[in-house]
Structures are given as C-alpha cells and as structure tokens.
Amino acid sequence: MDLERExxxxxxxxxxxxxxxxxxxxxxxxxxxxxAQHAHSxxxxxxxxxxxxxxxxxxxxxxxxxxxxQDEAGHGLYLxxxxxxxxxxxxxxxxxxxxxxxKYSSIFNYPTLTFADVGVIGWLVDGAAICNQVPxxxxxxxxxxxxxxxxxxxxxxxxxxxxxxxxxxxxxxxxQKAMVQDAVNRWWWPSLMMFGPPxxxxxxxxxxxxxxxxxxxxxxxxxxxxxxxxxxAEKLGVTLPDPKIAWNAERGHHDFGDIDWDEFWQVVKGDGxxxxxxxxNRRKAHEDGAWxxxxxxxxxxxxxxxx
Amino acid sequence: xxxxxAYESLVEGHEEKHWAFGTGFxxxxxxxxRAISSTVDRDDLAAYCLMLGDDALVYAQRLAEWCAKAxxxxxxxxxxNIALDLLGQARxxxxxxxxxxxxxxxxxxxxxxxxxxxxxxxxxxxxxxxxGGDFATTMARLLVFSAWRLALLHRLTGSADPVLAxxxxxxxxxxxxxxxxxxxxxxRLAGGTDYSRERMVAGLAVVWPHLDELFTAHPIEHxxxxxxxxxxxxxxxxxVDSVLDTVLGAAGLTRPDVASVPGGGRGGVHTEAMxxxxxxxxxxxxxxxxxxx
Amino acid sequence: MTEPRxxxxxxxxxxxxxRGLNHVHVGSLxxxxxxxxxxxxxxxxxxRNEGVSIWVVKxxxxxxxxxxxxxPFFAPAGxxxxxxxxxxxxxxxxxxx
Numbered sequence: 001m002d003l004e005r006e007x008x009x010x011x012x013x014x015x016x017x018x019x020x021x022x023x024x025x026x027x028x029x030x031x032x033x034x035x036a037q038h039a040h041s042x043x044x045x046x047x048x049x050x051x052x053x054x055x056x057x058x059x060x061x062x063x064x065x066x067x068x069x070q071d072e073a074g075h076g077l078y079l080x081x082x083x084x085x086x087x088x089x090x091x092x093x094x095x096x097x098x099x100x101x102x103k104y105s106s107i108f109n110y111p112t113l114t115f116a117d118v119g120v121i122g123w124l125v126d127g128a129a130i131c132n133q134v135p136x137x138x139x140x141x142x143x144x145x146x147x148x149x150x151x152x153x154x155x156x157x158x159x160x161x162x163x164x165x166x167x168x169x170x171x172x173x174x175x176q177k178a179m180v181q182d183a184v185n186r187w188w189w190p191s192l193m194m195f196g197p198p199x200x201x202x203x204x205x206x207x208x209x210x211x212x213x214x215x216x217x218x219x220x221x222x223x224x225x226x227x228x229x230x231x232x233a234e235k236l237g238v239t240l241p242d243p244k245i246a247w248n249a250e251r252g253h254h255d256f257g258d259i260d261w262d263e264f265w266q267v268v269k270g271d272g273x274x275x276x277x278x279x280x281n282r283r284k285a286h287e288d289g290a291w292x293x294x295x296x297x298x299x300x301x302x303x304x305x306x307x
Numbered sequence: 308x309x310x311x312x313a314y315e316s317l318v319e320g321h322e323e324k325h326w327a328f329g330t331g332f333x334x335x336x337x338x339x340x341r342a343i344s345s346t347v348d349r350d351d352l353a354a355y356c357l358m359l360g361d362d363a364l365v366y367a368q369r370l371a372e373w374c375a376k377a378x379x380x381x382x383x384x385x386x387x388n389i390a391l392d393l394l395g396q397a398r399x400x401x402x403x404x405x406x407x408x409x410x411x412x413x414x415x416x417x418x419x420x421x422x423x424x425x426x427x428x429x430x431x432x433x434x435x436x437x438x439g440g441d442f443a444t445t446m447a448r449l450l451v452f453s454a455w456r457l458a459l460l461h462r463l464t465g466s467a468d469p470v471l472a473x474x475x476x477x478x479x480x481x482x483x484x485x486x487x488x489x490x491x492x493x494x495r496l497a498g499g500t501d502y503s504r505e506r507m508v509a510g511l512a513v514v515w516p517h518l519d520e521l522f523t524a525h526p527i528e529h530x531x532x533x534x535x536x537x538x539x540x541x542x543x544x545x546x547v548d549s550v551l552d553t554v555l556g557a558a559g560l561t562r563p564d565v566a567s568v569p570g571g572g573r574g575g576v577h578t579e580a581m582x583x584x585x586x587x588x589x590x591x592x593x594x595x596x597x598x599x600x
Numbered sequence: 601m602t603e604p605r606x607x608x609x610x611x612x613x614x615x616x617x618x619r620g621l622n623h624v625h626v627g628s629l630x631x632x633x634x635x636x637x638x639x640x641x642x643x644x645x646x647x648r649n650e651g652v653s654i655w656v657v658k659x660x661x662x663x664x665x666x667x668x669x670x671x672p673f674f675a676p677a678g679x680x681x682x683x684x685x686x687x688x689x690x691x692x693x694x695x696x697x
Contacts, residue, residue: 020664043375043380046374046375046383047375050374050375053371053374054368054371054372054587054588055587055588055590055591056591057413057417057591057592057595057598057600058413058417058592058600059364059394059397059398059401059412059413059416060398060600061600062371062394063391063394063395063398066371066374066387066390066391066394067387067391069374069375069387070374070383070384070387070388070391073375073380073383073384073387074384074644076380077380077381077384077629077644078627080380081610081627081628081629084610084628084659089607090607090630091607115591115600146627147627150627165600168599168600169598169599169600171599172597172598172599172600173595173597173598173599175595175598176595176598176599281375281376282375284376285375285376285377285378288376288378288436288441289377289378289379289382289442290378291500291502291503291506292378292379292382292442292443292496292503293378293379293607293608293632294499294500294503295495295496295499295500295502295503296495296499296608296632296633296636297499297607297608297632298499298500298503299494299495299498299499299632299633300632300633302498303633379608379630380630381629381630381631381636381640381643381644384640384643384644385639385640385643388643388647487639488639491635491636491639495632495636
C-alpha cells in the first residue's frame with residue numbers, strides 16, 4: 001500500500017511523522033501507550049519529592065524543589081498534549097491511570113524517607129530519565145520528539161540541582177553524609193530497573209526500534225547510565241551498593257551485578273511500597289477537583305450562550 | 308528557568324552531556340543597593356521586613372500544599388508560580404532583615420518560634436487543601452491577600468529604603484497577576500454551578516473575619532510610615548475595599564455578613580494553625596543542627 | 601443545552617518570543633475558556649516572561665491541510681476515526697516500557 005510505503009520511507013530516512021500523516025495502527029497505539037505512561041510518570045513523580053517541599057531545610061532548597069516539581073507538572077502536560085495529537089484524550093488517560101489500567105514508572109513507588117532522597121532522586125532517577133529521554137528527542141513522531149526536547153532541557157537542571165544538593169550535604173555533618181549514603185543505597189538498584197527488563201525479555205523493543213520510536217535498547221541505556229554514574233559517585237564520595245562494579249577494559253564499560261528482577265516485577269504488578277498510596281492521592285486530587293472543572297466549564301457555556 | 312525565547316527549544320540542537328541550566332536561586336538580594344539611611348531605626352526596619360517577609364513566606368508555605376493536588380494540571384502550575392513569586396519576595400525581605408540583625412534568611416525562617424513571626428493571620432490559616440477549606444476558600448484568600456498586598460507594595464515602591472522599593476517594584480508585577488488569577492476564579496466559581504457558588508460564598512466567609520487585621524497598623528508601621536519607609540496599612544482600606552467590591556459585584560456576590568476576629572499577628576500573636584505549620588516547615592532544619600544545605 | 605464537561609477543551613498555543621519574529625506553535629493545553637487558556641499559556645510556556653506575545657485558539661477551530669498532496673484525510677485509514685477516544689483499546693496490563 002502506498003501510504004504504508006511512504007510511512008516507512010519517512011521513518012527510514014530519519015524524518016519525522018506528523019499528526020495528520022498516515023501511520024500504522026500499531027505505531028499509533030504503541031506511541032499512545034508509551035507517551036501516556038511517560039506522562040503519568042511525570043505526574044505521579046510529583047508526589048515523592050513534593051512531599052518534601054513543606055519541609056525543605058533552606059529557603060533556596062524550597063524554591064528549587066517547588067520549581068522542580070512544578071516542571072514535572074509541565075512535563076506531564078506537554079506529554080499528554082502529544083498523546084492528544086494522536087487522538088487520545090487526557091481525561092480518558094487519567095481515568096485509566098487511576099483505575100490502574102495504565103502504568104507509570106515503577107521508581108515512583110519507592111518511598112522518600114529523608115531530605116537526602118531529594119538529592120539522590122535528582123542525581124540518579126533524573127539522571128536515568130535523561131539517559132532514557134535524550135534519544136527520544138530524535139524519536140520518529142514529531143510532537144513527541146519536540147516535547148522531549150523541552151523536557152530534557154529542564155531535566156538537566158533537575159539533575160544538576162540534585163547532585164549539587166548531595167555535594168553540599170557531603171561537606172556537612174557526619175549525620176548528613178550518612179543520610180546521603182543511605183539514600184544512595186536505597187535508590188541505586190531501583191534506578192537501574194528504570195531502563196526496563198533485559199533486552200532478551202523486552203517484547204516491545206524490536207518493533208519500536210524499527211519504527212524509530214526507541215533508538216537504543218534497555219541494556220544499552222542501562223550500561224550508559226552505569227558508566228556515567230560511577231565516576232560521579234567517586235567524585236561525590238559515596239559508595240554504590242554493588243561490589244561487582246568494576247571497570248572492564250576489554251569491553252570499555254563498567255561491569256555490574258545482577259538486578260533483582262523479582263523485585264522489579266513485584267513493583268510493576270502493583271505490590272511496591274507506595275503503589276496504592278500514589279494512585280489514591282492522584283485519584284483524590286482528580287475527584288476533589290471535578291466540581292471546579294465543572295464550574296469553569298459551566299461558566300464558559302453560559303458566556304457562550306450570552307455571546 | 309528562564310525562557311528568553313519561548314520556542315528556542317524547538318530550533319536549537321540538544322547537547323547530550325550538558326547540564327543546561329544553572330539553578331539561578333542563589334542571591335536573594337544581588338544587584339540591589341543595600342545601604343541603610345542613617346535616619347531610619349535599624350531595629351524597626353528589620354522588624355518591618357520580617358512583617359512583609361513572613362506574610363509572603365507563611366502564605367507560600369500554605370500555597371505549596373496544593374502541589375499535586377490542584378483541580379487540573381494547568382492550575383497546579385499556576386499555583387506553584389504564585390507560591391514561587393511569594394517565596395522569592397520572602398527571601399529578599401528576610402535577607403534584608405538578616406543583614407540588619409547579623410543573621411540570614413534561613414536562620415530567620417527556621418529558627419524563630421511562632422511568637423517571633425510577624426505575619427498576619429490571613430497568611431497562616433488553613434484554606435485548603437487541608438480540612439480548613441477547598442479551592443474556593445483558597446481563591447477567596449488569594450483575592451483578599453493579593454488585593455491587599457498589591458495596594459501595599461504599590462505604595463512601597465516609593466519607600467525611602469532602596470531594598471523595600473526594589474522588592475515592591477518587582478512584587479507589584481507579580482501581585483497584579485495573582486490578584487487577576489483570583490478574580491478570574493471567583494467569577495467562574497460564583498457563576499459556574501449551584502454547588503460552586505455555594506462553595507465560593509462559604510470560602511469568602513472563612514477569610515473575611517481576618518480582613519480587619521490587614522488594616523490595623525502596628526506601632527512600628529506607624530513610625531516607619533512617618534519616616535517615609537513603610538506604608539500605613541490603614542491607608543489601604545478604601546482602595547482594597549473598592550477592588551473587592553468590584554470583583555464581588557461582577558460575580559454577583561455580596562460581602563459575607565460575619566464578625567471580625569482579633570488579629571495580632573504583627574505582634575507575634577497567632578492562631579492555632581501557626582504552630583503545626585512551623586513545626587512542619589522547620590523539622591528538617593532543626594533536626595540536623597549545623598547541617599549545610 | 602450541552603452538558604457541562606468536567607474536562608476542558610484543548611487549545612493550541614502560539615508564541616512570539618520577541619519582536620521581529622513570527623508567532624510559532626509551541627504546544628497545547630486545556631482550559632475552560634479563552635481567557636483562562638491565555639493565563640495558563642503564560643504560566644506554562646513562557647513562565648510569564650514579559651514582552652512575549654501569545655495566541656491561543658481552540659484546537660477544533662483550526663482547519664488544516666495535510667502535509668503532502670496524497671491527502672490521507674481521504675484515505676481508507678484516514679485520521680477521522682482517531683478523533684474518537686473509544687477507538688483506542690489500550691491493553692489493560694502493560695508490563696513495561
């Protein structure tokens with residue numbers, strides 16, 4: 001079919017598919033699912049750090065954290081907007097999220113226990129997100145790629161502020177240093193899991209690579225993240241909780257230990273430490289706000305009738 | 308944080324290994340003339356900076372409670388912007404008080420007790436998302452607070468103190484936006500559904516008892532107003548009343564028929580809401596003495 | 601009378617970053633009406649940077665051509681059907697990505 005060949009030609013030439021172009025159903029569905037999960041992750045991701053805005057121990061940190069969590073709302077918005085160019089509807093996607101029919105990144109189902117977690121999330125979680133997301137700035141679907149450019153620019157500020165907070169705390173009291181190490185211990189392995197299951201078990205990877213929705217495999221991106229993080233940890237003066245991390249000159253990469261995939265699947269399936277709480281908070285905000293959204297829509301409808 | 312060119316991200320290449328932005332939150336008073344006139348009482352000036360700074364800080368703390376809880380994502384972004392504006396004002400004003408008193412913004416924010424805070428009660432009460440209110444109560448407070456603070460800052464742009472004048476000039480632009488945001492929502496909630504109108508009426512009744520305190524001058528405000536440094540809040544009443552009446556009139560609402568409650572925030576007397584608010588705000592800073600952040 | 605929706609319509613946002621440049625499409629957002637759309641756009645896409653000019657327009661008010669002559673609007677699998685959210689039976693249990 002001509003349209004399909006034209007689609008394949010555009011993708012193969014590394015050009016962008018735009019909203020009104022013809023595209024295979026599978027491509028459209030895969031994109032909606034992936035972008036919606038990404039959007040949900042941004043919105044749910046506001047909670048673990050948002051919890052600490054009220055308790056941030058300096059006014060500068062409070063402002064930075066509030067601005068960061070606000071950025072995440074913005075990222076969610078950009079991404080939901082990208083799904084809408086594909087015919088999806090934000091309200092519908094939100095319903096799917098709060099009914100547990102669509103997922104978000106499992107990382108946000110881990111609890112934030114101390115203020116050091118804010119720094120470690122910035123450094124490791126946002127760092128892992130950047131590894132995942134920078135290639136998406138060149139993804140084949142135009143609106144997604146453009147949203148990701150904006151997201152990545154802001155994420156780099158997030159990672160920077162996180163690392164800077166940790167550097168500051170590592171110059172502080174022994175109690176602060178211990179807090180940082182403890183947070184690194186808790187977040188390192190979940191951060192590695194953010195790249196998804198190993199390539200051999202990743203059912204969606206191959207087709208997504210052909211369509212150039214994805215540009216690198218899970219394992220490639222995970223390796224890049226480890227290689228990036230090891231020298232950063234050294235510089236910071238913390239130990240990554242994996243005795244198997246070692247430079248492998250032959251591969252030109254760091255080796256690292258085995259990931260506990262049982263834990264990964266347990267959290268994905270909804271039995272992580274905070275799954276229920278995160279969804280419940282989102283559901284409550286959405287339902288508590290319904291009368292406000294209705295009021296504004298009713299007001300607009302009245303004004304239109306008068307006009 | 309700044310977008311000098313709103314669409315630069317669409318036309319520029321992306322550098323993968325680059326941390327693109329500075330954090331830009333460092334110097335609360337950078338670039339402002341900080342000289343103190345010899346005719347101004349330093350203790351009074353510091354106390355006045357705390358009054359206006361605490362109003363902004365405590366209210367920003369309340370507004371930030373909406374984070375991830377707003378009725379729609381767009382409103383989450385809007386409320387965070389307003390909280391960030393006020394936090395910025397608070398940092399400048401507390402820094403000013405701090406440099407006069409030989410301390411800093413964080414010691415003032417985190418190590419003072421309730422009786423040393425000088426904010427008005429309107430800033431500290433729970434107007435939602437906690438049990439004390441909802442989105443309508445939140446917009447009622449935002450309308451009253453921003454109408455009042457805008458009138459105040461507008462006059463303060465002519466202050467004899469260069470820092471107060473500079474903070475006010477920046478704040479006027481911000482507060483104009485806050486006041487308009489609140490007014491837009493009051494119109495929509497009052498004119499939306501029967502239920503939203505009910506909530507709006509109830510919300511106004513929560514904040515109205517705290518109105519009189521906003522126009523009651525503390526002796527320090529009197530003295531500094533005479534010196535051309537501060538604004539006598541009593542002078543703001545007619546302007547604020549007229550703004551509120553205009554918005555309420557457009558929304559088809561009337562002033563709530565409720566009695567005033569005693570104020571006293573300027574002198575360190577607060578409501579029951581204040582201690583838990585501060586306990587939460589200060590918990591990490593106080594739990595780790597000597598910590599650097 | 602149409603039922604008031606609890607979800608708001610989609611608006612497209614166009615920004616003139618500085619004098620001498622065209623308005624450029626920067627993205628979209630939801631708002632109950634034009635005025636709130638403009639406010640939301642300032643908050644979201646310009647962080648209230650002064651001196652920029654913003655246009656907002658309801659997405660369904662835009663008439664668009666297709667990018668090339670083989671207009672997929674008329675093709676069997678054209679985009680009309682995708683306007684219906686129910687078209688998307690998104691798998692309920694998506695394990696990863």
